[in-house]
Amino acid sequence: MRDYERYIRYRTFPTPWCPGCGDGIILKAIAMAFSELKIQPQDIVVVAGIGCSGRLPTFFNTNTLHTTHGRALTFATGIKLAKPDKTVVVISGDGDALAIGGNHLIHAARRNIGIKMILINNGIYGMTGGQVSPLTPQKFITETTPYGNIEPKFDTVNLLKASKASFVARETVNRPIPLKQVIKKSFQHKGFSVVEVISNCHINLGRKNNMKDPIAMSRWIADKTVTQAQFEKIPVQEQNTKYPVGIFVEDKERLEYTELYYKHIVPTTQAETIKANSTAKRQKK
Amino acid sequence: MKQRQVLQGNTIVAKAAIAAGCDFFAGYPITPSSEIAQFMSMEMPRLGYDFIQMEDEISSLGACIGASLAGKKAMTATSGPGFSLMQEHLGLAVMAEIPIVIVNVMRGGPSTGMPTKPSQSDIMQTRWGTHGDHPIIVVYPAFASQLFSETIRAFNLSEKFWNPVIILLDEVIAKAREDIALPRKKDLNIYWEKTKQIEDLNIYDREIGQNPPRVDFFKKYPIHIDSLEHDKHGWPTTDPKIVDKMQTLRMQKIYNYLDEIITHEEYYLDDAEIMVFSFGISARSSLAAVEMAREQGIKVGLFQALTIWPFPKLLLREKFKKIKKILVVEMNMGQTIYEIERTATDDVERQALLRANGVPFTPTEVLEAIKRFKK
Numbered sequence: 001m002r003d004y005e006r007y008i009r010y011r012t013f014p015t016p017w018c019p020g021c022g023d024g025i026i027l028k029a030i031a032m033a034f035s036e037l038k039i040q041p042q043d044i045v046v047v048a049g050i051g052c053s054g055r056l057p058t059f060f061n062t063n064t065l066h067t068t069h070g071r072a073l074t075f076a077t078g079i080k081l082a083k084p085d086k087t088v089v090v091i092s093g094d095g096d097a098l099a100i101g102g103n104h105l106i107h108a109a110r111r112n113i114g115i116k117m118i119l120i121n122n123g124i125y126g127m128t129g130g131q132v133s134p135l136t137p138q139k140f141i142t143e144t145t146p147y148g149n150i151e152p153k154f155d156t157v158n159l160l161k162a163s164k165a166s167f168v169a170r171e172t173v174n175r176p177i178p179l180k181q182v183i184k185k186s187f188q189h190k191g192f193s194v195v196e197v198i199s200n201c202h203i204n205l206g207r208k209n210n211m212k213d214p215i216a217m218s219r220w221i222a223d224k225t226v227t228q229a230q231f232e233k234i235p236v237q238e239q240n241t242k243y244p245v246g247i248f249v250e251d252k253e254r255l256e257y258t259e260l261y262y263k264h265i266v267p268t269t270q271a272e273t274i275k276a277n278s279t280a281k282r283q284k285k
Numbered sequence: 286m287k288q289r290q291v292l293q294g295n296t297i298v299a300k301a302a303i304a305a306g307c308d309f310f311a312g313y314p315i316t317p318s319s320e321i322a323q324f325m326s327m328e329m330p331r332l333g334y335d336f337i338q339m340e341d342e343i344s345s346l347g348a349c350i351g352a353s354l355a356g357k358k359a360m361t362a363t364s365g366p367g368f369s370l371m372q373e374h375l376g377l378a379v380m381a382e383i384p385i386v387i388v389n390v391m392r393g394g395p396s397t398g399m400p401t402k403p404s405q406s407d408i409m410q411t412r413w414g415t416h417g418d419h420p421i422i423v424v425y426p427a428f429a430s431q432l433f434s435e436t437i438r439a440f441n442l443s444e445k446f447w448n449p450v451i452i453l454l455d456e457v458i459a460k461a462r463e464d465i466a467l468p469r470k471k472d473l474n475i476y477w478e479k480t481k482q483i484e485d486l487n488i489y490d491r492e493i494g495q496n497p498p499r500v501d502f503f504k505k506y507p508i509h510i511d512s513l514e515h516d517k518h519g520w521p522t523t524d525p526k527i528v529d530k531m532q533t534l535r536m537q538k539i540y541n542y543l544d545e546i547i548t549h550e551e552y553y554l555d556d557a558e559i560m561v562f563s564f565g566i567s568a569r570s571s572l573a574a575v576e577m578a579r580e581q582g583i584k585v586g587l588f589q590a591l592t593i594w595p596f597p598k599l600l601l602r603e604k605f606k607k608i609k610k611i612l613v614v615e616m617n618m619g620q621t622i623y624e625i626e627r628t629a630t631d632d633v634e635r636q637a638l639l640r641a642n643g644v645p646f647t648p649t650e651v652l653e654a655i656k657r658f659k660k
Contacts, residue, residue: 009509012520042507047351058509058520063502065354066511066521067347068373074344078351078359079502081335082309086355086503107340261330269330 004028004035007044009061016055020214022173022199023052026120027059029176030089033184034062044087047076049101052126052201053093070101073108076115084258087116087187094121094135098154102134105194109163112191113257118183119156119194122201130204137241141208152240156196157248166251167193170243172221173200182247191256198225198243289466294432294459295320295362298388298452299328300467301436302360305475307386308334309357311348313341313367316400317456318390321362342367346374346387353383354510356501358440362388365407366397368414375449376415377512379535381519382489382497384443386436390454393643402643403456405565405616411451412594418532420539422446422546423594425453427568429463435591441476442546446538447497453593455566455616457645490517493533494541539595547597550589553579557586559658560604562625563614564590566645571614574651585655593621598628605633612658613637614651634658 008031017023034044044062048054050069057064067075072090080088097105097119108115124142125131131144135156139148160168167189171179179197186193200206200217211217224243226234231244292300299321302310310329312322322338329336335352339345342363349359363371368389378385391407393399411423422442426435436452443450488500488508500508513521514528522528539546553575554560563571568589578585588604590597605611611633613622622637629635638654640646 012509042503042505044507045355045502058511061507063507064509065351065502066509066513068377068512071343071347071374074339074347075351075354077337077339077344078309078311078348078353079355081337081348082352082355082357083503103340104344107344261335266330266333270333273331 004031007031007034007041007061009059012058015059017052018203020200020202021052022122022197023056023120025173025176025179026118026197026199027056029180029183030118031060032180033187036184037187039087039187044089045076045079046089046091047072047079048091049093049096050127051093051096052122053091053096053120054127056091070096070099071104072096073101073104073115073117077108077111077113080113080115081258081261084114084262088114089187090115090117092117092119093126094119094123095125095133098134098156106159106163109160109165109192109194111257112164112166112254114190115192116187116189117192117194119196120199121156121196122199122205123153124201124205126201126204130208136205140205142205155240156194160194161249165194165249166191166254167247168249169194169247170196170198170245172198172225172243172245174218174221174225175245178245185247189250189252190259191251191254289464291462291464292429293320293462294429294454295390296324297429297432297465298362298436298454298459299324301433302386302440303328303332304470304473305437305440306358306477307360307440308332309349309352309359310335310361311337311339311345311352311359312361313339313345313363315342315364315367317392317459318362318364318367318388320459321388342370343374346371346378346385349385350374350378350383353385354502356503358384358444360386360388362390364390364392364400365394365410368407368410372415376417376419378449379415379419379421380417380512380514381510382447382535383449384447384499385449386439386443386452387449388452388454390456390459392456393641399643401456403566403616403645404641404643405455405567406618406620406641407453408593408615408617408620411453418536420448420536421451421594422448422539422592423451423453424591425564425593426591427458427565427589429465431591432458433465433467437473437475438548441474444476444499445496446542447499448539453565457566486518486520488517488519489515489531489534491534493530494537496538543595543599546592547595547600548591549597549600550591552587552589554586554588554604554608557584557608559583559585559610559612559655560608561585561587561612561614561651561655562590562601562621563587564593567614567616570646570648571651573648574655577648577652578655583655583659596624596628601625601628602630605630610634610658611636612654614646614654615639616645617641
């Protein structure tokens with residue numbers, strides 16, 4: 001047994017995902033990051049919302065929590081505040097994190113609470129059968145956009161930048177080694193971190209858009225993947241169709257929320273209380 | 286010596302929560318419950334406990350559930366509209382069996398309604414407010430001392446039965462400042478469930494009627510908590526036999542212990558011919574009315590429900606053997622009266638005094654209703 005397998009809960013297999021799904025690659029990348037950082041399974045909690053991504057936690061041999069649609073970050077906030085020294089990982093899909101859970105995402109980023117978020121972007125609501133999501137590319141056919149998607153997709157990186165996120169990165173399932181590296185790096189980051197992972201849903205997105213097998217979908221992702229340097233050279237009107245990868249934001253200076261709370265607020269209030277009590281005693285005398 | 290103080294209802298509840306061991310509070314501002322969050326934001330950091338103002342009520346309850354799973358005693362406070370937002374997570378807390386206390390300070394509704402006026406219109410919302418079949422415990426204090434004792438009891442019940450418990454409050458009681466003697470710490474009866482060390486995932490493995498054990502994250506054996514219907518390991522399942530058992534387990538852990546859960550106060554009921562059934566602010570008016578009626582020689586008594594859900598059916602049926610007239614006094618368009626209809630035998634005459642215009646009943650109004658009923 002290789003060391004990362006300690007983090008995988010084999011007894012709950014098989015997984016519910018379609019053959020060729022990118023979620024398995026992400027599962028392994030996260031487990032390998034845990035293993036390389038030598039975090040003990042009992043000190044980790046993996047939280048997820050609803051959807052294909054929501055079923056990921058059950059396969060981690062760590063503490064795991066499957067919650068409601070879009071709200072995984074709220075549960076994680078409670079856990080992190082209660083136990084600041086533990087590793088709290090949130091796994092979310094694009095519909096989960098940016099549609100129903102968009103509010104929680106920007107607020108977690110604003111707070112800079114030390115949650116490690118893996119945002120799996122397959123551009124579709126997979127579990128419910130293929131409806132348009134806030135990250136579905138324009139003109140794509142889905143179950144609820146039979147004449148093509150007319151809405152532009154969110155620019156996740158800039159959305160998070162504007163929300164003051166202190167770590168934002170993007171990778172794709174096509175590149176498992178860089179994926180593992182960037183996840184590992186995000187786990188080492190103190191504040192709120194988001195790694196957007198571009199994944200394939202050939203069943204519910206690809207099938208309707210002439211990419212019905214995982215290979216075709218992987219080729220499409222590879223075609224859209226550019227480095228940040230290449231991205232700069234693309235004309236602005238075409239930028240929305242590409243996925244630049246790498247680390248976009250890494251702010252090590254900004255204090256993490258629980259650190260601020262426990263190292264600044266709590267001691268200050270306690271010192272004030274002690275001072276007030278001793279003044280009251282002196283006045284009594 | 287007991288310490289006498291003049292405190293706001295909301296503050297009494299917050300103080301009682303801390304006395305009961307509450308060490309996590311997440312909330313979102315909403316009239317008329319905001320003072321609870323304000324008090325907690327002052328006190329919690331001083332004690333080294335957690336306070337966080339979240340981005341909405343949905344996330345407030347989410348954070349509380351997360352903290353509860355991480356071993357904290359968590360509470361949130363809200364009002365009717367906020368409670369509506371919390372309902373999905375309330376269902377999760379029932380499904381995954383997570384102890385949690387929610388304060389709902391009721392205000393005039395529906396919708397934004399009358400935020401600064403009282404009503405008792407969330408009785409049914411607290412009972413049925415979430416999808417799926419679920420057991421729920423709702424306590425409903427009326428007097429200042431009950432605010433303290435019922436809050437303690439709410440925490441104890443949630444801890445013991447691994448279920449969410451709701452504290453219902455009336456706007457006027459939550460906002461009013463009243464004289465109260467806070468009990469000493471050593472006189473309090475606080476229930477602490479010791480975390481059970483488990484060696485496997487089988488956290489829901491128990492017999493029907495048994496109380497569940499407390500299981501937390503970050504212990505020796507990593508556990509799985511699921512919002513999906515699950516088997517004894519917490520692992521998702523749709524096997525009808527297992528689902529049957531889990532549904533029964535969740536219901537029976539409450540319904541097998543009704544004697545322990547249901548409490549009430551009765552006043553002048555021994556020889557009463559008319560029983561007034563009420564709770565919260567209406568019970569306070571009713572009590573004054575009952576005392577006025579007694580002075581005029583009317584044989585009337587008051588049944589004040591302290592636990593409104595599960596409904597005190599058996600207790601009431603016992604009363605109906607002797608008392609054949611019941612007057613329900615509630616500040617809504619008729620909610621509890623339906624539960625009384627289901628409880629009372631055919632020979633019991635029922636009447637209701639209803640109003641939901643933001644003005645509490647005066648004792649005289651209740652007295653007049655009693656007199657009308659007597660004729």
